[in-house]
Amino acid sequence: MTKGNEIRSWCWIVGLLLFFGCSPRPETSPETVTLRVWCHQGQESENQAMRQIAKAFNTTHKHKGIQVDVDFFPDYQYTEKVSIAAAGGDLPDVFDLDGPTVAQFAKAGLLSPLTPYFSAEVLEDFAPTILEQGTIDQTLYALGAFDSAMVLYYRKDIFEELNISPPPEGTAWSWETFLRACTQIAITEMTPVSLHMDITADEWFTYAFSPLIWSAGGNLISEDGRETIDVLNSPTNVRVLTQWRTLFDQNFARRSPINPDPFGSGESVMDWTGHWMAQSHFDTYGERLGVMPLPRTGPEIAAASGSWCWAISSHTDHPEKAAVWLNWVLDPRQGVTPMVEANGALPARKTAYQFFPKFDHSPFSTFRMLQQNHGRSRPRTPHYPVLTRAFAAALRDIVGGAEVQERLDQAATEVQRVLDRSGRTQ
Amino acid sequence: MRSRPGQRFFHAWVLLTPALVLLSLFVAWPLLRALSWSFQQVSILNPQEVEPVGWSNYAWMISDPRFRQAYANTALFALMVVPLQTLLSFFIALWVDRPNPAWRWLRHAFFLPVIISMPVLAVLWTMLYQPMEGDQMGLINRLVTTLGFPAQDWLGNPDLALPAIAILSIWQGVGFQMMIFLAGLQNLGADQLEAARIDGAGPGKRLWHIILPGMKPSIVFVVVTTTLLSFRLFVQPYIMTRGGPENRTVSIIQLIYETTFLNRDLGLAGAGTVIFLLSLVIPLAILRLMRRAAT
Numbered sequence: 001m002t003k004g005n006e007i008r009s010w011c012w013i014v015g016l017l018l019f020f021g022c023s024p025r026p027e028t029s030p031e032t033v034t035l036r037v038w039c040h041q042g043q044e045s046e047n048q049a050m051r052q053i054a055k056a057f058n059t060t061h062k063h064k065g066i067q068v069d070v071d072f073f074p075d076y077q078y079t080e081k082v083s084i085a086a087a088g089g090d091l092p093d094v095f096d097l098d099g100p101t102v103a104q105f106a107k108a109g110l111l112s113p114l115t116p117y118f119s120a121e122v123l124e125d126f127a128p129t130i131l132e133q134g135t136i137d138q139t140l141y142a143l144g145a146f147d148s149a150m151v152l153y154y155r156k157d158i159f160e161e162l163n164i165s166p167p168p169e170g171t172a173w174s175w176e177t178f179l180r181a182c183t184q185i186a187i188t189e190m191t192p193v194s195l196h197m198d199i200t201a202d203e204w205f206t207y208a209f210s211p212l213i214w215s216a217g218g219n220l221i222s223e224d225g226r227e228t229i230d231v232l233n234s235p236t237n238v239r240v241l242t243q244w245r246t247l248f249d250q251n252f253a254r255r256s257p258i259n260p261d262p263f264g265s266g267e268s269v270m271d272w273t274g275h276w277m278a279q280s281h282f283d284t285y286g287e288r289l290g291v292m293p294l295p296r297t298g299p300e301i302a303a304a305s306g307s308w309c310w311a312i313s314s315h316t317d318h319p320e321k322a323a324v325w326l327n328w329v330l331d332p333r334q335g336v337t338p339m340v341e342a343n344g345a346l347p348a349r350k351t352a353y354q355f356f357p358k359f360d361h362s363p364f365s366t367f368r369m370l371q372q373n374h375g376r377s378r379p380r381t382p383h384y385p386v387l388t389r390a391f392a393a394a395l396r397d398i399v400g401g402a403e404v405q406e407r408l409d410q411a412a413t414e415v416q417r418v419l420d421r422s423g424r425t426q
Numbered sequence: 427m428r429s430r431p432g433q434r435f436f437h438a439w440v441l442l443t444p445a446l447v448l449l450s451l452f453v454a455w456p457l458l459r460a461l462s463w464s465f466q467q468v469s470i471l472n473p474q475e476v477e478p479v480g481w482s483n484y485a486w487m488i489s490d491p492r493f494r495q496a497y498a499n500t501a502l503f504a505l506m507v508v509p510l511q512t513l514l515s516f517f518i519a520l521w522v523d524r525p526n527p528a529w530r531w532l533r534h535a536f537f538l539p540v541i542i543s544m545p546v547l548a549v550l551w552t553m554l555y556q557p558m559e560g561d562q563m564g565l566i567n568r569l570v571t572t573l574g575f576p577a578q579d580w581l582g583n584p585d586l587a588l589p590a591i592a593i594l595s596i597w598q599g600v601g602f603q604m605m606i607f608l609a610g611l612q613n614l615g616a617d618q619l620e621a622a623r624i625d626g627a628g629p630g631k632r633l634w635h636i637i638l639p640g641m642k643p644s645i646v647f648v649v650v651t652t653t654l655l656s657f658r659l660f661v662q663p664y665i666m667t668r669g670g671p672e673n674r675t676v677s678i679i680q681l682i683y684e685t686t687f688l689n690r691d692l693g694l695a696g697a698g699t700v701i702f703l704l705s706l707v708i709p710l711a712i713l714r715l716m717r718r719a720a721t
Contacts, residue, residue: 080687086471104690108471191560199552199581200668254559256582385688393670400582400671407672414492418689421486 033318034067035325036092038082040308041072042343049342053335057328066321068094086110093316094325097142099133099306100203104382106136112312114140117323125332129305129375130348136380144309145329145336146345149367149375150208151303152193153263153271153281154290162188166292169362170369171301175243178295181270182252191268192252197399199256205392206378207304208272209244214376216240216298220391221415225381226423228415232391233408240297241395242404255399275367279344282363291363293370305375307345346371383418390414457703464696471690483697493698495673496681497705499588503677504656504709506592507599512648514596515603520637522604523611533608537601544598548665551594555580555666581667584674591662591675599655603648610644611637646717653709657702678702 039050054070061067071092073081079101085091086108097105105111114134115123123131123140127147134142159166164181167173173181182192198204210220218236221228247253254262263271264284271277272294281289293301310329312322329335332352340347340356346367347353353360359368379387394411398404464484467477487493522532539547556564558577567577580590614637622632638645660679663669669676682702685695 083470083687083690087473089474105471108469108690110471199670200665202668251560254562256557256559258553258556258562383689385690389684389688393668393673396668396670397672400579402672417486417490 032065032067033321034069035094035316035318035322037068037070037325038085038092038095039070039072040075040078040096040098042075042308045342046339047072049338053329053338056334057325060328061324064324066324068325089315091313091315093318093322094310094312096308096310098203098308099142099144100378100380100384100388102134102142102309102311103136103380103384105311106139106141107382110314111141112314112316112319112322114143114312114323114326117312117320117326118143122327125349125351127305127346127348127350127371127375129371129377130309133306133377133380134309134311142309142311143326143330144307144348145339146307146343147305147348147371147375148307149275149303149305149346149370150211150273150294151275151291151366151370152294153273153277153363154292155263155269155285155288156290157288158185158188158190158269159290166290169366172293173295175295175297179246179252182247182250185269186250186252191254191262193247193270193272194257194262194268195247195253195272196260197253197255197257197396199396202389202392205395206388207274209395210378210391211294211302211304211376212240212244212297213237214302215294215296215300217300219379221379221381221383221387225379225383226419228387228412228419230412232387232412232415233405238405238408241398241408243297245398245404248399275345276343278364278367289363291366293366293374301370301374302376303370303374304378305371306377383415383422386418387415460696460699462696463692464700466693466696468692469690470686470692473692479693483693484701487694487697487701492673492676493678493681496669496676496678499674499676500657500659500678503588503592503595503659504653506589507595507656508649508652510592511596511600511603511652512645515600515648516607516641516645518600519604519607519611520633523608533604536604539598540601542598544661545665547594547598548662552581552666555590557582582671584672587667587671587675591659591666594666595656595659595662599652603652606644606648606651607641610641614640643717646713649716650710650713653713654706657706 037054041047050070050072054068058067079098082091082095082097082105086105091110102111118140126143129147130144131140133144134140154166156166158164159181162184164184167177185192195208196204206220213219213236216236216239218231218234218240220232222231248255259265259267261277261280262268263273264277264280271281278291293303296302310326312319312326316322330349332347332349332355336347336349336352337355339345340352346359347356353368358364378384381387390411394402394407397407463476465478465480466483467479468475518536522529522536554564554566556562556567557579558567558571563571563577564580566580571577578586581587618636619632622636627635658679659677660683663675663677664680664683667675669680678698682695682698685691685698689695
């Protein structure tokens with residue numbers, strides 16, 4: 001290549017870069033602020049719904065000076081991604097978080113309080129579980145568009161064949177009644193209940209089985225978040241988890257299931273799982289599908305709730321504009337309804353239920369009843385990830401045959417070491 | 427034309443600079459950062475806010491039973507994998523070292539697991555290790571029971587879980603080491619082996635007196651790489667057992683990862699990293715001596 005040709009080539013490259021790199025974005029005024037929004041990548045239907053919500057927002061706010069640019073990241077590494085962004089001082093303006101991680105981000109000073117951006121009337125419209133999940137030390141930091149609920153699905157036809165009576169609507173079986181039903185079903189050689197014991201799903205264990213502990217009056221960590229010794233390994237928890245283990249000891253549930261949907265494929269008669277299976281089970285069994293609250297180990301019905309929720313970064317230069325997006329994505333019609341249609345979750349806004357009449361009738365009405373009356377957030381502590389890992393590991397070992405008291409003692413000590421270290425340096 | 431020493435020095439630095447910049451940026455700087463964090467209380471969510479804590483992160487880590495368990499697990503894993511994988515890959519290389527092209531498929535077959543991603547293999551082997559429960563059991567238990575032995579809970583039994591993971595790791599990595607040995611074998615003089623055979627040396631004598639001495643550099647290379655790779659144990663236990671049962675498969679890397687992303691504690695993670703790297707000094711020094719002896 002001659003010198004002249006070389007210079008000409010470079011001119012072309014620089015010219016093209018300038019042309020494509022510096023051409024102005026069409027259709028936005030110079031004052032327009034484009035908010036960086038990060039979102040976990042869930043099921044494809046959820047992602048599509050979120051893209052539609054963002055598209056509608058951008059169209060509506062084209063001449064109001066606000067646009068959003070939504071980036072999706074796989075949910076299994078999403079929290080790591082946000083943590084690394086926080087470390088690099090590069091948090092987006094708005095992002096969603098899994099409910100139990102709100103405390104960690106709020107305590108690190110990374111979230112803006114939301115109360116200034118939502119009227120009391122609007123906040124009143126949110127489910128109490130959603131408000132509880134996003135409130136840390138009496139300050140609201142996060143709000144979700146949808147909620148979750150754990151239930152026990154059952155086959156009405158098999159129950160009738162075996163003369164098993166489900167509990168009256170709005171009530172739950174006691175643990176003893178649940179075990180009696182399992183014993184009756186086991187005689188038929190069907191699996192009484194599927195518990196989805198996926199070894200790698202730490203969060204599942206805490207979400208699915210904490211309600212047993214709460215129902216008996218136990219807890220995973222003290223109310224002030226400083227103690228797990230004598231709380232996580234309390235006599236109540238030991239009793240409850242010893243009872244829970246009988247499900248595996250008596251082969252009422254599989255320790256290592258291969259089938260991801262044993263209930264849907266007719267292998268098991270009851271399914272201990274969440275709202276996300278409701279539509280699929282309803283499509284499979286129709287009128288033969290029943291839904292009841294999880295069995296109670298004490299006087300109270302308990303149900304885990306909470307899900308992904310939105311927060312505004314404390315580092316954003318545009319908190320008011322970020323709040324406009326939040327109001328949109330949490331609006332009953334613009335944000336909540338399309339998202340709930342996509343993921344089958346429970347609406348986080350009371351007024352959004354008018355768009356989902358199915359929740360007025362059985363079996364879906366049970367979800368709404370649980371959310372309104374018995375839903376409970378997982379512990380709101382900055383050390384939740386350590387707690388849930390230790391608790392899940394203990395449950396896995398207990399199923400595998402470890403002595404309950406000894407294993408809970410170990411888990412309580414492991415977490416307490418982390419709490420003590422944090423307490424000393426605060 | 428010979429260049430002047432000054433010019434050669436200049437060229438050497440020009441050529442070295444990109445590599446040095448990348449090494450400084452992605453190896454030296456993170457290591458120095460980890461070293462500095464190891465003496466501080468610092469969260470990944472707020473790394474600007476640091477508080478000097480002296481040696482307390484080290485004291486905390488060393489006194490942590492889970493860290494000690496992770497350390498023992500990783501060392502035990504290396505002790506299982508390094509000799510077994512080296513021996514196995516060596517003998518496989520001897521077996522597949524045949525001039526006939528018809529045997530090449532065998533090399534490909536042994537090398538295939540190396541190119542498959544470890545997470546995929548970990549999921550696959552979890553299914554193979556499936557314990558017996560009702561009418562379901564994994565292929566390995568089916569084989570074991572067919573041979574008349576009782577089925578085992580390979581990944582659920584605290585005594586079997588780490589060896590089970592080691593078996594998968596050996597199977598996955600053996601093809602890579604086999605290729606190194608194969609290259610070494612093909613560098614050996616065919617004339618020397620042929621002469622020994624004509625002189626009446628049997629396979630044992632040829633192995634002991636010709637092949638093994640000629641293969642020393644390859645053996646040392648394989649031992650060094652296998653040792654380093656086995657200390658990096660993470661994916662297999664993280665996917666197959668999550669470090670359980672009873673913390674018997676938790677590895678050092680998993681523990682450092684959890685300390686960073688669950689505890690969000692960069693100070694402790696830094697201390698764990700430094701302890702881990704320092705502990706590698708002894709095996710690496712031994713291997714260096716071995717390499718010197720071999721060459």
